[in-house]
Amino acid sequence: MANVANNHNFCCICLEENEEFENITEYDPNGVKYSEKLALCDPTQNWEDKTLSLCKNCVHKVNIVYEFIEECRKSDVLRREKLQHLKEELEEKKVELETFTCYACKKSFKKKRFLKAHITRIHVTIEDKSTRDKTTKDAEPESSEESQLNAGDQDDTKENIKTESLPSNYQERDYFSQNDASYSSGEELEKPKVKKPTRKRLKKAESFTCEYCGKQFNRHQHWSAHIRSKHTFEKPYKCTLCEASFTTSHSLLVHKRNHNNEKPYICSTCGKRFVCSGDLFHHNKIHLNKKEYECTICQKRFNTTSILRTHKIVKHTEPQDWKYLCLLCNRRFPINSGLTLHLKRHSGIKDHACHICGKKFFNKSEVSKHILSHSNQKNFRCGLCEDKEYKNKEGLNKHLKIIHDLGNWKAPKLEKKFFCMLCPKKFTFNNKLQRHILTHTGEKPYKCDFCDKKFSDIYYRKSHMRKEHGEQVEEDGGNDVKFVELIAVPSESAQHGFNLVIK
Secondary structure (H helix, E strand, O other), X not given: OOOOOOOXXXXXXXXXXXXXXXXXXXXXXXOOEHHHHHHHHOOOOOOOOOOOEEOHHHHHHHHHHHHHHHHHHXXXXXXXXXXXXXXXXXXXXXXXXXXXXXXXXXXXXXXXXXXXXXXXXXXXXHHHHHHHHHHHHHOOOOXXXXXXXXXXXXXXXXXXXXXXXXOOOHHHOOOOOOOOOOOOOHHHHHOOOOOOOOOOOOOOOOOEEOOOOOOEEOOHHHHHHHHHHHHHOOOOEEOOOOOOEEOOHHHHHHHXXXXXXXXXXXXXXXXXXXXXXXXXXXXXXXXXXXXXXXXXXXXXXXXXXXXXXXXXXXXXXXXXXOOEEXXXXXXXXXXXXXXXXXXXXXXXXXXXXXXXXXXXXXXXXXXXXXXXXXXXXXXXXXXXXXXXXXXOHHHHHHHHHHHHOOOOOOOOXXXXXXXXXXXXXXXXXXXXXXXXXXXXXXXXXXXXXXXXXXXXXXXXXXXXXXXXXXXXXXXXXXXXXXXXXXXXXXXXXXXXXXXXXXX
């Protein structure tokens, strides 16, 4: 490291003082001045002052920036070459995708043979064909010598076919080039076919071609359904019971079955019923459990495409991009069923009941979880502990995370969304709110089994029975909590302006 006496004793970039500096007029190991590098990095400043110096840290940073700029300059040339190469490839593809246009009607075709067939079928007049047929029938059989002598005359006769519908310059483009052996010559194309008495043959299956994308179909209904669903988006079949409309009559028929609750297709494995055979087909894949459909993002596999599609929306889509929005609370949902269940909570509709105790819930999954509370069966056992069993998988995952630090269980964020209408208190669970309301009403629904004393909370009753009667009370988790429905009755003498009466 060289030190110049007239140099400043600080770095011109970071302004830190140091014993080791590099003057900006010095050269780096590649023979480039540091002043040139600085001018390239920031051309707005004057870097001609020979007293300026750089510290080791700033020299390293300048080298990195300089190398990056040089790399960008070199990449500019390579990038132009790359773009030119891509442009040439696109031009080659355009040549490959060249279409063949009829000069008479300007209709385009993907293949040359389609154009040739179109010209023969459409633009060669019927009069010419009939004249040719008549000429051929009236002609007498000739010997081999006469046929050779009259060969030239036959060629001249072929040219007499009228093509008045074609423009004069039509034949300037050589559609019937001899270079392609797979195509017949122009003479073969124009040669009229002599009708011979033959036996009637069965008609070949007619094909229907989409005029938008060229896709072919064997049945007219499949062709029309394709055009409506992919191109025109028409929905001519409307339901008389609601505002729904469909592209096919079959879709409307399936929709009406939902109105009438008709499910004629039954699964032979589990007995579940469906409105159409397609739903039953996809349902059977769940029983086969082959999991043929893989997520391209996380490689997780699923039994049906619908489950895979739902997985991608729920797991790999940002919540702000979810389609279904609740107009009451502005909460978004990935699928329509989630929004439908959420709206039930707003309206308070509980149409699923427990068959044991009659308690109602919003959906079947809540009922299934609740039914476990009526049973002592614990099917989820910890493989690391001998005596730890749980009724549900959530309890097992919680145990594995807290005790053994295994799995990815996270404690749910509890929100206090149950408010007391008599005081500012709020609670996380509804049963806690119900117990708290009893302190306002003065009701004591929990009676001691051994004396006449009553309590407003089951915990106080258990404590009383242990202390006063020495009874061992089984911990039942408070399943016998009594839920009350209150009615506010206006009253001038009441503390809050009204009294609460149990309905």
